[in-house]
Amino acid sequence: MDTLTHALSGALLARATAPATPGPGALTTRARMTVGFVAAAFPDSDIVLRLFGALPYLDLHRGVTHSIILLPAWALLLAWLFSRFSRQRYSWRAIYGTAALGIAIHIAGDIFTAYGTMVLAPFSYHRFALPFTFIIDPYFTGIIVIGLAAAMLRRQRRYPAIIAMMLLGGYVGFQGVLHSQAIKVGETYVEAHGLGGAGAEVHAIPQPLSPFNWKIIVSRGDDYYEALINLWRTHKLNPPNPPSGISGIWGRVASNYQPVSAATWVHYRRFGITESQSMLAREAWSQEVFTRYRQFVMFPFLDRIESAENGVCVWFLDLRFTTPSLPPSLGFGVCRDSAAGPWRLGHAAGAFGTDTISELLGMKREGD
Known part of the structure; x- marks a missing residue:
């Protein structure tokens, strides 16, 4: 999940858990939300x-800073x-609980994504x-933003933030139900194609634009x-013609998710x-x-092989x-400059600010 959404969720949780009447030395509502925002x-x-390279980041991201064991520390x-550098010198004890909640909601938010x-x-x-x-x-993100906006309009009351937190939990639960439905679609495919006795496993990964x-x-x-599906759609969606601007790009993305029917x-081979x-x-x-990449990936497949003079990249x-x-x-x-040369790691940057190796997926596909 993106960092801004994490931070906003921390501010929302801080407001939802604020005491109705803060005691002496307790954080003000504004200070509490600030702590929640930064901690999350x-x-x-x-x-x-990333200073040490893309692969160490890939391998260690969501590690010790996302640990519930190290959360108290x-x-x-x-x-x-916060106690040392804030303008109003609060005791660290007054800040600790809110900071812990902020970190905790970040960890919880990341667990509900596919990265791990x-x-x-x-x-x-x-x-x-x-x-x-x-x-x-x-x-x-919208549920969080609306909840924070409502909480700011009702500064003396925390129920808008509480309602938003409940809606957020309900939304994730709804996504869990959709995940189960998507798994059933995969299980039907396994059964129809006789893959059940071959150790087949079914996975469902959430996609952009819609929870469906x-x-x-x-x-x-x-x-x-x-397979790319939309659990809500009943009619096939065609891409925008001609695609133009942001709406055209998103329309082209959305058109790839078709009704289950x-x-x-698409068949990929590792x-x-x-x-x-091979x-x-x-x-x-x-x-x-x-080694690190092999340990991280779940569904690896060959994207392309590039040859140049005596060298090759896979x-x-x-x-x-x-x-x-x-x-x-x-x-x-991995690349090498000659048939007998050593292999070295290679990568490039791409979508969503992450690492990628091509502008568009160039793998030859086999449709069933």
């Missing part, structure tokens, strides 16, 4: 990892900093995820079957389509410099982070 943005301070640090959050770091680096919400969700947009992935070994399933692709892709995939993507009609995110590759 704090976990994303791990962006400094981070809340104590923020409380001390290491909530037990540093004792475990397993990434927990309930993929209900797309990383940028205007409805999620989902990407369904059926994973079976090195093969993936993907019109869903198109190591490419041809035998020559041999080179497997060699590149197994390189030590690719690029991979993760199906979790491809969006139709937009540049794919979080893609990496």
